[in-house]
Amino acid sequence: MKLQTNNLLGWAMVIITLSFVGFWVPQEERQLGSSYLIFFFHFPSALNCMEFFLLGGVFSAIYLRNKNPSMDLWAVSSIEVGMLACTITLVTGGVWARAAWGEWDTWVINDPRLMSVYFMWLTYAAYLALRSSMGQGKRRELYCAVFGILASINVPVVYYAIRIFGKENHPMSLTLNTTSMKVTQWFGWASFLVLYIGLVRLRRNYYQRCRQLDRLQEEFNRAQI
Numbered sequence: 001m002k003l004q005t006n007n008l009l010g011w012a013m014v015i016i017t018l019s020f021v022g023f024w025v026p027q028e029e030r031q032l033g034s035s036y037l038i039f040f041f042h043f044p045s046a047l048n049c050m051e052f053f054l055l056g057g058v059f060s061a062i063y064l065r066n067k068n069p070s071m072d073l074w075a076v077s078s079i080e081v082g083m084l085a086c087t088i089t090l091v092t093g094g095v096w097a098r099a100a101w102g103e104w105d106t107w108v109i110n111d112p113r114l115m116s117v118y119f120m121w122l123t124y125a126a127y128l129a130l131r132s133s134m135g136q137g138k139r140r141e142l143y144c145a146v147f148g149i150l151a152s153i154n155v156p157v158v159y160y161a162i163r164i165f166g167k168e169n170h171p172m173s174l175t176l177n178t179t180s181m182k183v184t185q186w187f188g189w190a191s192f193l194v195l196y197i198g199l200v201r202l203r204r205n206y207y208q209r210c211r212q213l214d215r216l217q218e219e220f221n222r223a224q225i
Contacts, residue, residue: 003201010195017191020184029175035099040184042092044192046117049085050155052078052196053124057152060145069211072141075148076131077203079124081196086121093117113161120158123151136214 001009021040029036059075062068093114127147134140176182 003198003205006194006198006201010191010198013187013191013194017184017188020180020187025180025184026178035096038092038096038099040188042089042096043185044189045085045088045092047189048192048196049082049089050159051193052082052085052200053120053155054152056082056148057155060148060152063141063145064149067138069141070208072145073204073207073211074200075145076128077200077207079127079148080203081199083121083124083128084199085192085196086117086124090117090121113158116154116158116161120151120154123154127151136211 017040021037025037025040027037028034056075056079059071059078063071063075127144130147131140131144134143176185
């Protein structure tokens with residue numbers, strides 16, 4: 001699929017998701033009222049951020065195996081988009097908490113799942129900081145690949161946090177008991193997945209162009225142009 005088609009499809013699916021939220025799903029939930037509608041944007045970003053963080057770890061592992069620089073570009077692109085999705089997750093979670101209970105994520109210290117998400121965000125922020133602090137070359141690619149693999153270990157912890165620590169630690173309780181809710185939930189996930197894939201491809205192309213420009217600059221310097 002062409003990148004432009006990918007992006008157009010992603011945005012079209014997001015718009016359809018918005019229409020589902022606005023006109024199809026019930027506008028209020030029994031316990032949380034209308035604030036539960038944020039879930040249809042919170043859930044897709046939460047699930048997709050973990051998927052792209054894991055994908056970054058996979059690309060990092062492939063790089064360590066064959067030392068293909070292209071895998072390094074795919075890894076950083078996936079992690080950057082994962083950071084975007086994770087940030088959206090934290091912001092929508094805070095807004096949802098404020099709307100539902102009149103407070104921001106003040107229970108975060110007592111909630112292992114929220115703590116694990118914040119830790120995951122900080123871990124990948126450190127990955128990006130490490131990458132930006134090092135010059136281009138095999139050394140940076142190697143360090144970032146190892147970091148990317150180690151950072152991905154936290155992703156299963158975040159996903160299984162409720163099963164590990166118990167549901168009572170996460171005060172958000174939501175039951176999707178209608179077909180429209182369930183369809184919108186998973187269609188929203190697919191919509192953001194397609195959109196985020198387009199963003200990953202866009203970032204990878206950007207880094208590829210930057211690498212090509214650097215090579216041209218090196219050739220010009222060697223030729224003393």
